[in-house]
Amino acid sequence: MANQFDVIIVGGGHNGLVAAATLAQEGQRVLVLEQRPVLGGAAANEEVFPGFHINTGADDAGLFFDEISQRLGLPSHGLAFTQGQALLFAPQPDGQALTIWRDPAATTASIAQFSQHDAEQFPAFKSRVERMAAVLHDMALLPPPDLNELQFNTLSDLIGIGLRRPELRAWGNVALKAKRLGDEEMMEFIRVLPLAAQTYLDEWFESNALKGALGGSAVTGLTLGPRSSGTTLMFLYQAMHGLLNSRYVVGGIGRLSEALADKARSNGAVIRTGAPVESILVAGDLEQSATGVRLADGEEIRAAAVLSNVDPRRTLFGLVGPQQLDPEVMRQVRNIIYRGSTAKINLALDSLPDFNGQTSTEQLTGRIRISPSLNYLERAYDAAKYGQYSSAPYLDMVIPTLHDPTLAPDGQHILSITVQFAPYALRDTDWSPRRKRSPIQSWIQSLYVCTEHSPAGSPLPDADASGLGANLRANRRSITHGHMGLDQLLVMRPIPGWSQYRTPIRNLYLCGAGTHPGGGVTGVPGYHAARSVLGRN
């Protein structure tokens, strides 16, 4: 019996949809199965409170790769970005505030309130960081090299492999580009990747306010503090499209997912929501091969290939089943570190909040961060180490309604708060609705610390308590589908030997953030996975 589809994609997150659109564009017959009624996974927009359309996961599409958007022609499918004049606003407990603007002169003036030295250093810091981050950007655009193929005895073997494998040639180009940084900067790049962000920031700056605000980027989605090794790498990763650069999707980030879905459908893809997949069907004794999926309601659908947007462990243990796996692969999958500790609070507000040191609304058009020092950030992380939530957490906030007022009723706003740290596995309590009230209260209190000295004296309006409780998401496991530590990147992502979007099960591919380059709504894992499917055999 002929299959109706060439490829089934399990999960309609943004990466699944990038894969769907890419494959459909190449003439593949694609079916996407999403368990929730809404598309986008952690890049979705949902009406959580009447009239408030909330980005329930990510807010910022700053890391989404334009290369993908252009190849898929997403602007003609309704994708439009917008961005504010401010990059980062950091209200301080003492009533001051730091603002980093797109405009260099305004940035210098704001930093100078805290330190003249730091204000003078900042432009050189920014350009150095952006040059190094550009190398990471190019590395993200390439699938990791397949180390299994790098078996050679002589130099001419190696050159032969390089010439035969275009993807390896491409890595050579990145190496050349990195080399063009100059010997000194190349060494600097190698030196800083494993460095603790605190060490790197201390080398440049003296102001706690500036270092604390910048340091937030270095722990994004991680369960690490700024003193942990490898956090400078995350800092650079976040700067792949410019230091602190952020941009927002008109209509909410869900529109990005919808534009991808629209593009896929225009090339014949079928996308079903409310269609949870129960298992991935595997056949074959000697070499197991994915043949399709079984839905929760028992329906079976066959296809020549299955792509999973679900994280690697859940894909291989939950959907395939450990009995299908080689013991060594099982061990490696079991050892993937997830360590999720990011929570989200979405507040529906009567009016704009009034933060300490805030003099204009424009200041709030980028990220808003409560992270007054690196020690503050480190202490927030200390709690997570011992399975406790931070009582004074790092808060990374966005007001999406400043970019698109139609997301909320007239004059009202949304404050979208990402909270670190809220460990998935709490030692002495749990995330049941009753027990999570107390962390939420203390987190909101941390927000007030940077609003109570407000000269205008108007505190934040009260949150809808019931809505709050219902909408707190202590993310299962990890927002990046696997911790993005040095040990789980590139050829190690998701597990050593399987970094090519393939899995030990033939015709089963991974296309989520658990694969290279990782999380952050880049779209890149989905794109590479689709290329991997197209290039199979």
Add this chain to the structure above:
Amino acid sequence: MRRFQTVGSSGKVNLALDGLPELACQPGVGRHMAGAISISPSIDYIERAYDDAKYGNISRKPYIDIIFPSIIDPDMAPPGKHVMSCFVQYAPYQLADGPWTDEKREAFGDTVVNTLAEYFPNLKDLIIGRQVLTPVDIERMVGISQGNIFHGELSLSQLFFLRPAAGYAKYRTPLSGYYQCGSGTHPGGGIMGAPGRLAALEALKDAR
């Protein structure tokens, strides 16, 4: 070089004892006393010891690595007496509440002895003499910057061709004829002798 991380955070407490102390968990004198004895009951314990140091405090419950050199070589102490050598982490070079003083050094020594006494209940009765060395003392006595026992943190960013700095990893310095041969060069500290040998070989190369 200003960026080279050299902050020390290890201390040393040397005790002269009237006899061997007994371990609560395994009383009596035996071969178990002749190797290293480690006070580090869990990963969390070590992590919490580090937490104190991060913010410029000595560890309230330090990680302690103990050797009785006099068990291996009785000549190291008068007959019947013993030396208990305790390597302690953490004692940060820079304290949050200002420079090290004699009082703070003794308070650090008390913390170590009190922690040890939890594991060696009869220890305090045996102490004849106590020498406490902080990173500041190590810097003063041995001349190692900031008392870092490895002449610079052994971290990924300070190894191989980056030790002590990019471009100066081959034991040479910007001054011709001036070489470095200490733990601050590749491969680093730990009393292995390798930096000295490699530096000598480089100097010989230049001399030829």
